Amino acid sequence: DSGVTQTPKHLITATGQRVTLRCSPRSGDLSVYWYQQSLDQGLQFLIQYYNGEERAKGNILERFSAQQFPDLHSELNLSSLELGDSALYFCASSGGPSYEQYFGPGTRLTVT
Amino acid sequence: GQQVMQIPQYQHVQEGEDFTTYCNSSTTLSNIQWYKQRPGGHPVFLIQLVKSGEVKKQKRLTFQFGEAKKNSSLHITATQTTDVGTYFCAGVDNNDMRFGAGTRLTVKP
Numbered sequence: 070d071s072g073v074t075q076t077p078k079h080l081i082t083a084t085g086q087r088v089t090l091r092c093s094p095r096s097g098d099l100s101v102y103w104y105q106q107s108l109d110q111g112l113q114f115l116i117q118y119y120n121g122e123e124r125a126k127g128n129i130l131e132r133f134s135a136q137q138f139p140d141l142h143s144e145l146n147l148s149s150l151e152l153g154d155s156a157l158y159f160c161a162s163s164g165g166p167s168y169e170q171y172f173g174p175g176t177r178l179t180v181t
Numbered sequence: 182g183q184q185v186m187q188i189p190q191y192q193h194v195q196e197g198e199d200f201t202t203y204c205n206s207s208t209t210l211s212n213i214q215w216y217k218q219r220p221g222g223h224p225v226f227l228i229q230l231v232k233s234g235e236v237k238k239q240k241r242l243t244f245q246f247g248e249a250k251k252n253s254s255l256h257i258t259a260t261q262t263t264d265v266g267t268y269f270c271a272g273v274d275n276n277d278m279r280f281g282a283g284t285r286l287t288v289k290p
Contacts (some may be wrong), residue, residue: 083247095285111280111282112224112280112283114279114280159224166276167212169226169229170214170216170224170226171226172223173223173268
């Protein structure tokens with residue numbers, strides 16, 4: 070158990086819909102990262118937050134947005150969903166930008 | 182921007198054979214990290230290398246960081262079926278971390 074929690078574990082929704090994925094980092098970790106992993110693919114970095122502030126952006130679509138709240142949990146919002154958005158979404162946390170990351174179990178999103 | 186290339190993409194070995202995955206960065210790194218993702222699981226941190234030329238061992242796994250701090254390797258001696266999974270390197274440059282594409286290792290018993 071990495072100490073990072075993600076909800077929900079699975080999500081099935083239709084095209085055009087909007088979903089919110091939630092992540093609670095390890096106790097004390099200030100950095101939260103979001104990754105997308107399509108079937109048998111690598112980790113695509115989406116976005117990073119540090120202590121509530123957006124710190125880095127990767128290949129995140131405009132239809133996607135995220136935020137980190139004062140209690141340090143984070144949410145990833147995906148809107149106008151397309152079939153190609155079906156993937157595993159991981160959240161990770163770390164004590165700082167260059168520290169090792171601890172990954173949550175992921176949320177598997179299926180868009181039908 | 183920083184890019185991290187990892188090869189090979191796939192490696193299939195017979196149990197007992199050795200395995201190596203290589204990671205190369207376009208920039209000099211402050212440190213490099215290695216992660217393992219078992220099938221159906223999430224990436225798990227294995228190790229971090231910081232110093233030029235550093236070599237670290239974890240049982241049958243040997244991790245190396247190049248002298249120029251731009252490349253790294255993970256070598257597994259005498260693979261076992263428990264070694265299956267995808268191995269990712271992650272290079273850190275100016276507090277920006279970028280993951281390699283990973284090497285998927287399969288082991289035939």
